[in-house]
Amino acid sequence: MGDRVEIDGGDVRDAARQADQGAEAVAAVPHHREATSLAAALPGSTSAASARRLSSVWSAAAEAWVADARAYAQNLQASADALAATDQRSGASLSRLTSRLGSTPR
Known part of the structure; x- marks a missing residue:
């Protein structure tokens, strides 16, 4: 129970x-x-046909990666927002509790 994790938003x-x-x-x-x-x-070469196939595969893979990276960025941002909201709620709860007990938060 002594382990502690801190996440910097x-x-x-x-x-x-x-x-x-x-x-x-x-x-x-x-x-x-x-x-x-x-x-x-x-x-007219076999390599030309392969390069044309590569073009579409490469484009699709890049588009998929971009979509995944954007989703990842959005998820990280949402996590940072949730961390900030949780910290704010926790701080407010601690302040209410300490005011009821007549002490000050550390």
Whole structure:
């Protein structure tokens, strides 16, 4: 019972911002264009067909990752908000209790 865990809401908010920035950075890269350019450079080859397939797979994977990273950022932000609300409620409860007991919170 002596173990203690402290979570800094600011750190959680920073992590949310970083996840969102990562999502924006990946979303800004035209992944499909690179593979499409490669396919155009290799007309009629087996590699060109593979590059065209890669283009759609790469785009879908990047879009899925961006969506997941954005959801993760939103979840982190919601967690930070919940932490702040819990801290506020706990502080208010402690203040009420200590005022009833005639002492001051430490």
